[in-house]
Amino acid sequence: MNTQNLNQPHRRYNALTGDWILVSPHRTQRPWQGQQEKSAGDERPEYDPGCYLCPGNTRAGGASNPDYTAPFVFTNDYAAVLPDGSALGFEGNDLFRAEGVKGTCRVICFSPKHNLTLPEMPVDSIRAVIDVWAEETTELGKTHRWVQVFENKGSVMGCSNPHPHGQIWATDSLPNEPAKEEAAQKAYHDAHGSVLLLDYLAMELERKERIVEQNEHWVALVPFWAVWPFETLLLPRRHVLRLPDLTDDERNAQADILKRLLTRYDNLFEC
Structure with missing residues (x-):
């Protein structure tokens, strides 16, 4: 592959999706006076009595967390998809189409310690998280077509709580990507x-x-x-x-x- 001209505007092919990606390398030199996200720089305690993900505390939905010492999984109190799904659907129209979706949304607390991030945990503790990911994938994969584990980190990405945690979503349909x-x-x-x-x-x-x-x-x-x-x-x-x-x-x-x-x-x- 000749890469000599890749410093000029061009398209790159995403072999995984079939999409073409516009690349404009020269634009990295333009001046930037837009918004910059600053680090919160806050010191968080190991345990926060006001955090609904910390061990022993009451969650937003009213349930109480156990005094967990390892990765802890529970069904999301405000799930994006629900097990009983919906009968929603539009038929006979190619321009206005919708259909119901069934699924399960779970939350995994990586650690009981409120002040950690995943990479700050010891390797063996991260390994324990991976094992739970695998276990959840096996269990949910028996009844769902797609299982996805992910983490939204930081308030700018929509994360509603700084306690180290991620999501496990399972749906009866395959997402677009x-x-x-x-x-x-x-x-x-x-x-x-x-x-x-x-x-x-x-x-x-x-x-x-x-x-x-x-x-x-x-x-x-x-x-x-x-x-x-x-x-x-x-x-x-x-x-x-x-x-x-x-x-x-x-x-x-x-x-x-x-x-x-x-x-x-x-x-x-x-x-």
């Missing part, structure tokens, strides 16, 4: 007889231009088709279909690389 990624990977395999992300990873490791962190089992890199500033993609070095399929060593290595990668983000955003 995973659906496009599934179709693209199947089409690539049909055309080439190999795994798209493994082929892509091999090329990135050869170029060594966008590698952020790596260890024996994982590589964190900036994808060629990145849209967001500081966007990274975490890839296993072998073909793994689901979180529960990770070996013991791979889970330990994932905890290690998550700690290193997320520490970079914490330092970058001073959070």
